[in-house]
Amino acid sequence: MGRDDERFMKITIVNYDPKTEEPIVTYRDFDHSLIKPRARNYAVAKKE
Amino acid sequence: MPDKVRFIIERQDGPNEKPYNQEFDVDYRPGLNVVAALMEIQKNPVTVDGKRVPPVTWECNCLEKVCGACMMVINGRARQACCALVDEIKKPIHLQPARTFPVIRDLLIDRSVMFESLKKIQGWVELDGSWDVKDAPIQNPYTAQTAYEISHCMTCGCCLEACPNVGPQSDFIGPAPTVQAYLFNLHPLGKFDAPKRLNALMEKGGITSCGNSQNCVEVCPKSIKLTTYLAQLNRDVNKQALKNMFNF
Amino acid sequence: MAKDMSKKKIAIVGGGISGLLATIKVCELGGEVDLFSYCPVKRSHSLCAQGGINACMDTKGEHDSIYEHFDDTVYGGDFLADQIAVKGMVEAAPKLIKMFDRMGVPFTRTSEGVLDLRNFGGQKHKRTCFAGSTTGQQILYALDEQVRRWEVKGSVHKFEFWEFIKIIKNREGICRGLVAQNMNTMEIRAFRADTVILATGGPGQVFGRCTASTICNGSAVSAVYQQGAEIANPEFIQIHPTAIPGSDKNRLMSEACRGEGGRVWVYKDGKPWYFLEEMYPAYGNLVPRDVASRAIYKVCVHMGLGINGENRVYLDLSHIDSGYLERKLGGILEMYSEFVGQDPRKVPMEIFPSVHYSMGGIWVDRVHNTNIPGLMASGECDYQYHGANRLGANSLLSAAYSGTVSGPEAMKWAKTGNKGSELSDADLEAARREVQNEYDKILTMNGSENAHKLHHEMGDLMYKYVAIERDNNGLDACLVELKKLLKRWNDIGITDHSPVANQEAMFVRQLRNMILYAMAITKGARMRDESRGAHAKIVLENGKQKRYLWGATTNAL
Numbered sequence: 001m002g003r004d005d006e007r008f009m010k011i012t013i014v015n016y017d018p019k020t021e022e023p024i025v026t027y028r029d030f031d032h033s034l035i036k037p038r039a040r041n042y043a044v045a046k047k048e
Numbered sequence: 049m050p051d052k053v054r055f056i057i058e059r060q061d062g063p064n065e066k067p068y069n070q071e072f073d074v075d076y077r078p079g080l081n082v083v084a085a086l087m088e089i090q091k092n093p094v095t096v097d098g099k100r101v102p103p104v105t106w107e108c109n110c111l112e113k114v115c116g117a118c119m120m121v122i123n124g125r126a127r128q129a130c131c132a133l134v135d136e137i138k139k140p141i142h143l144q145p146a147r148t149f150p151v152i153r154d155l156l157i158d159r160s161v162m163f164e165s166l167k168k169i170q171g172w173v174e175l176d177g178s179w180d181v182k183d184a185p186i187q188n189p190y191t192a193q194t195a196y197e198i199s200h201c202m203t204c205g206c207c208l209e210a211c212p213n214v215g216p217q218s219d220f221i222g223p224a225p226t227v228q229a230y231l232f233n234l235h236p237l238g239k240f241d242a243p244k245r246l247n248a249l250m251e252k253g254g255i256t257s258c259g260n261s262q263n264c265v266e267v268c269p270k271s272i273k274l275t276t277y278l279a280q281l282n283r284d285v286n287k288q289a290l291k292n293m294f295n296f
Numbered sequence: 297m298a299k300d301m302s303k304k305k306i307a308i309v310g311g312g313i314s315g316l317l318a319t320i321k322v323c324e325l326g327g328e329v330d331l332f333s334y335c336p337v338k339r340s341h342s343l344c345a346q347g348g349i350n351a352c353m354d355t356k357g358e359h360d361s362i363y364e365h366f367d368d369t370v371y372g373g374d375f376l377a378d379q380i381a382v383k384g385m386v387e388a389a390p391k392l393i394k395m396f397d398r399m400g401v402p403f404t405r406t407s408e409g410v411l412d413l414r415n416f417g418g419q420k421h422k423r424t425c426f427a428g429s430t431t432g433q434q435i436l437y438a439l440d441e442q443v444r445r446w447e448v449k450g451s452v453h454k455f456e457f458w459e460f461i462k463i464i465k466n467r468e469g470i471c472r473g474l475v476a477q478n479m480n481t482m483e484i485r486a487f488r489a490d491t492v493i494l495a496t497g498g499p500g501q502v503f504g505r506c507t508a509s510t511i512c513n514g515s516a517v518s519a520v521y522q523q524g525a526e527i528a529n530p531e532f533i534q535i536h537p538t539a540i541p542g543s544d545k546n547r548l549m550s551e552a553c554r555g556e557g558g559r560v561w562v563y564k565d566g567k568p569w570y571f572l573e574e575m576y577p578a579y580g581n582l583v584p585r586d587v588a589s590r591a592i593y594k595v596c597v598h599m600g601l602g603i604n605g606e607n608r609v610y611l612d613l614s615h616i617d618s619g620y621l622e623r624k625l626g627g628i629l630e631m632y633s634e635f636v637g638q639d640p641r642k643v644p645m646e647i648f649p650s651v652h653y654s655m656g657g658i659w660v661d662r663v664h665n666t667n668i669p670g671l672m673a674s675g676e677c678d679y680q681y682h683g684a685n686r687l688g689a690n691s692l693l694s695a696a697y698s699g700t701v702s703g704p705e706a707m708k709w710a711k712t713g714n715k716g717s718e719l720s721d722a723d724l725e726a727a728r729r730e731v732q733n734e735y736d737k738i739l740t741m742n743g744s745e746n747a748h749k750l751h752h753e754m755g756d757l758m759y760k761y762v763a764i765e766r767d768n769n770g771l772d773a774c775l776v777e778l779k780k781l782l783k784r785w786n787d788i789g790i791t792d793h794s795p796v797a798n799q800e801a802m803f804v805r806q807l808r809n810m811i812l813y814a815m816a817i818t819k820g821a822r823m824r825d826e827s828r829g830a831h832a833k834i835v836l837e838n839g840k841q842k843r844y845l846w847g848a849t850t851n852a853l
Contacts, residue, residue, distance in 0.1 A: 001825060001827045001835060002826065002827060003374065003826055003827060004825070004826035007825070007826070008824055008825070008826045008828065009375065009376070011376070011528050011659070011679070012529050012530070012656070012820045012824060013526050013659060014521075014526065014527040014528070014530055014816045014819065015526055016521050016522050016524070016812070018522070021782065021815075022819070023819040023820070025820060028528075030378045031378050031379055031381075032370075032375060032378075033379065033380075034366075034379040034380070034383065035366070035367060035370050035371075035375075038371075040374055040375075042418070042584065043576050043577060043578055043579075044577075045578040045579075046367070046420070061796065062794075062795075062796040077543060079542060079635070079636075081635075084542075084543060084544035087544055090748045090800070091746055091748045091749050091752070092746070101791065102791050102792035102793070102794060102800065103791065103792060103799070103800055105797050105799055107335070108510055109334075109335055109339050109341065109509040109510055109511050110341065110343065110344050110509045111509070111510065112344060112545075112547050113631060113634070114343050114430065114433050115335075115339040115340075115341075115343055115509065116338075117335060131634050131635065152796065152797055153480075153794070153796045153797040156480075158480075160336075163336060163338070163444070166441075167447070167448050171441055172400075172442055172445045173399055173400045173438075173441070173442075174445075175395075175398060177324055178321060178324060178442070178700070179395075180391040180395065181398070182394075183394060184394045184395075184398045185398075186409040186410060187405060187409050188409055189406065189407060189409055192403070193402075195400075196402040196427060196428060196434070199402045200430065200433070200627075202338075202339075202433075203336070203338055232400065235400045237400075238400055
């Protein structure tokens with residue numbers, strides 16, 4: 001699978017469910033306003 | 049190599065209880081060290097007589113010989129247990145607590161006295177605060193290398209255990225905390241308070257209690273040249289005493 | 297002297313770099329600290345950090361910039377880090393280094409006496425300050441010394457060999473204290489605090505063998521998770537590419553080895569194959585850790601090219617001048633010789649990836665408040681700064697920086713926060729009693745399971761399903777297995793009933809917390825249907841791998 005910014009450029013938030021003792025997963029937005037996401041590729045140098 | 053390694057462990061149920069020995073066999077594997085063997089005993093705490101007993105209590109953290117926690121007496125010598133490889137030591141392997149320090153239980157000891165001693169020698173730089181104050185001073189790289197060597201001391205207590213002058217018969221704070229004074233006296237800001245540290249070492253339990261037995265340098269797991277720095281400190285303390293006397 | 301009751305009391309749990317810096321900040325602001333730790337704080341796990349600490353010092357004529365450090369960190373983290381938080385950290389970094397220098401951290405210096413810098417992974421500039429190969433130890437010691445100074449002044453009360461058990465909330469749900477247990481006398485006590493900061497480090501022990509210390513069990517994090525604290529990004533577990541595999545622990549071989557010119561290779565067609573250099577010509581051996589670990593895994597597991605067919609590759613320093621190596625990497629080369637019995641100055645080291653660090657942790661805002669008012673988190677136990685993958689030498693930085701943020705913020709909350717009602721003596725006793733009852737119950741467990749064996753099984757499970765490559769079927773299976781372990785926990789039998797230093801009973805309690813945390817990691821990984829940074833999800837078809845794509849870094853693999 002590749003990176004999926006559409007669905008998963010979000011923080012995973014896990015809450016504990018005391019009844020089942022299981023984790024409950026939701027997602028939350030965060031600040032990524034300063035550097036625009038780009039493909040991550042270490043075969044080539046970053047562009048200046 | 050036999051498939052089992054025999055451990056003879058000196059145990060003690062509490063601070064004021066009588067010590068006793070118990071023997072355990074641990075499956076041999078290449079690279080096995082004493083801490084790993086104690087972990088195996090935890091998984092199956094059964095003595096060679098087939099008796100199920102409480103697992104052996106000891107202290108460890110990093111298992112890389114940097115934290116200093118797992119110091120104990122192995123075959124009569126104070127050392128870190130994590131890097132005591134079974135392949136390299138005589139069997140059966142005898143484990144004892146370092147009795148220079150109060151025993152809490154089994155191999156677990158109370159070394160708080162060492163940290164108290166670091167207070168006595170004022171083992172810190174008198175920083176104005178953790179804020180920004182322009183640049184830090186440039187340091188001589190050779191002096192910094194010496195500081196780096198001494199700063200490896202992990203307060204494990206091997207040198208105190210080996211020193212004949214540390215114990216109930218003497219109030220010597222021991223080689224490790226003493227030599228730390230030298231470390232701070234080397235630092236360009238730390239040396240401002242060198243007289244305080246040297247004066248502290250003139251007091252009871254200070255450097256005059258060192259009997260120069262040279263045992264410490266033999267056992268230091270970090271190969272710190274303890275005796276070299278003790279000698280240097282001794283000279284510095286004498287100079288300071290003269291200064292005090294003539295008030296200059 | 298009468299006790300000054302107006303002084304604010306901050307409870308800090310954990311005496312690693314983050315906890316100690318927070319302690320110093322609180323003391324400087326006039327507060328008082330109760331400092332809790334599993335061990336004398338000087339033995340905290342921060343001292344295992346070897347390679348260095350990143351800060352844009354720009355003293356090597358390479359035109360490094362703070363922006364470049366910022367961008368490398370965000371890019372290295374595959375764009376999952378809060379960028380405002382990261383920006384604050386990289387801007388503060390050079391000042392922190394100067395402070396450490398003044399405190400007496402014996403950094404390695406150039407012939408001119410200024411701080412030397414070295415290369416590190418995922419960065420093209422020399423940006424890593426270091427003290428030989430024991431940077432964490434040296435920074436921890438300097439902070440330990442400063443805290444001792446505050447202890448002498450009476451501002452710090454250390455509770456060493458005390459285990460944090462849980463926080464105490466008042467009726468408004470605000471954290472007002474904690475319960476802890478003395479690990480030697482087994483006394484359980486409740487403490488009041490105006491603010492509680494957790495700085496308890498990572499959960500490495502959840503994976504059994506890892507590069508972490510035995511005390512890094514994540515138990516405290518799990519405890520507050522069960523009390524309502526949110527966990528963020530737990531699925532992002534860093535696997536360090538170069539560790540010495542061991543049955544008791546995988547010992548870290550610093551990234552500094554590659555920073556100083558070390559090369560990774562295996563034999564292919566009878567000749568050395570420097571696969572990182574071939575796959576990633578721009579960064580070579582200095583690709584970030586997630587990328588290097590996956591490449592090593594691929595070469596060993598999928599291509600079968602590991603040394604003697606085993607899961608090992610060479611990390612080679614033998615071409616580098618031994619005097620230079622001694623000066624830059626001395627400590628760890630000695631460690632390798634000691635534990636492996638071979639001299640890395642002469643023969644290549646044999647290494648394999650190992651669980652190393654958790655990017656995820658307790659959710660915090662930018663000033664390190666958790667979602668529970670009055671409870672803060674700082675250092676590796678929080679989730680901030682690293683996104684989906686941490687760059688080498690950014691952990692000492694985030695540990696230190698987070699402490700300088702959480703400490704003052706804890707004081708601010710203590711002074712001006714809406715703390716609600718005070719805890720009465722009865723509240724404290726009720727909290728203590730609850731923990732006492734739980735502990736007493738553990739002492740009566742007489743089932744057939746051994747806690748340490750269960751722990752071993754859990755580590756095997758986590759390595760099998762939630763390590764370098766993850767697939768949904770495996771993750772589902774892992775969750776089922778973890779639930780079984782949780783059930784089997786109830787059937788543990790205790791052999792130690794001693795009232796002195798009962799390590800077995802404490803471990804049983806920690807183990808339950810660890811299993812619950814393992815479930816959070818696994819569930820997080822299961823739900824995230826993508827590959828990003830350290831989280832690489834593969835798709836299996838008929839039990840076989842269908843696609844082999846990792847994030848955008850798919851080319852060479």
